[in-house]
Amino acid sequence: MADRVYPSAKTNPNPPPPATAPGPAFPPAKSQLNGATRLPYRPQPSKASRLRSRRSPCCSCCLCLIMLLVILIILVAVAGAVFYVVYRPHRPAFSVSAIRVAALNVSTAGHLTSRFNLNVTTRNPNKKLIYLYDLISVSITSGGVDVADGSFAAFVQDAGSSTLLSTAASSSSQQLDSTAASDLRKGSSLPLEVDMETKAGVKIGGLKTKKIGIRVRCEGISAAVPKGKAAGAASAGSDCKVKLRVKIWKWTL
CATH class of the missing domain: 2.60.40 (Immunoglobulin-like)
Structure with a gap:
């Protein structure tokens, strides 16, 4: 009985490179470090806007004082009008x-x-x-x-x-x-x-x-x-x- 010949398995023309032993780990590049810790850019407020923010409490206080003065003047005027209508004052x-x-x-x-x-x-x-x-x-x-x-x-x-x-x-x-x-x-x-x-x-x-x-x-x-x-x-x-x-x-x- 004649012997059977089996074809051999195909050989991989591009065999994987042999595994190498792990080498020493190198630190990441400087650009990678800066990119990892950099915060998003926030524009700084201008000098005029900073002054406006500082003046806003003062402006509010002045506005309140002006409103209070206007209210007092109105109350005095109303009281004077009522006094005149009731008593009709005349000079001596x-x-x-x-x-x-x-x-x-x-x-x-x-x-x-x-x-x-x-x-x-x-x-x-x-x-x-x-x-x-x-x-x-x-x-x-x-x-x-x-x-x-x-x-x-x-x-x-x-x-x-x-x-x-x-x-x-x-x-x-x-x-x-x-x-x-x-x-x-x-x-x-x-x-x-x-x-x-x-x-x-x-x-x-x-x-x-x-x-x-x-x-x-x-x-x-x-x-x-x-x-x-x-x-x-x-x-x-x-x-x-x-x-x-x-x-x-x-x-x-």
Whole structure:
């Protein structure tokens, strides 16, 4: 029996390389390390944006203060409107009832000695407001020259009432210039102006307001000059102009 011949297995033309023993491990390249630990790029805020972020709390605080001030102004305006509607306040009225030159002497050296008797009527036209007056200073002038000074005592004036005030204003040894002395010596009558200044508050029930300044000026008055020892006749004056002096912070209106 003939022997069978089997073909041999095909040989691999590209045999795998023989396994080699593991060599020493090398560290990764520098570019690989940088790529592994590098954080994503975040643009830095500009200087202007940093300033805006710092200013934002300050701007918010200023805005709140402005809003608070506006609210306070609105509340004050509303309260003032309600007060005006309810009480209808009117400023006081003043008039010179009578003025008499009791004595007027100008020496040759130009020294003035004088005494005036002054009556002033003040009226409170309000029906619900009571006036609280401080001392009222009085100055009597003639042609711009101060010829006498006096005062009225402090008083309380009820609503809707009138009060008669009396005082003796005087001047003692006041030095005048030659022109003023000559003007006062001649003539049988004197043109006079009366200026008064005080502070007054308002009382409403049990509430008292802060006192404000009041300035009064009375013009167009003429008083007879006394002859010898006889006093000059009393003269009545016209109504006076009243101005309120309201002080707001550093300004007086």
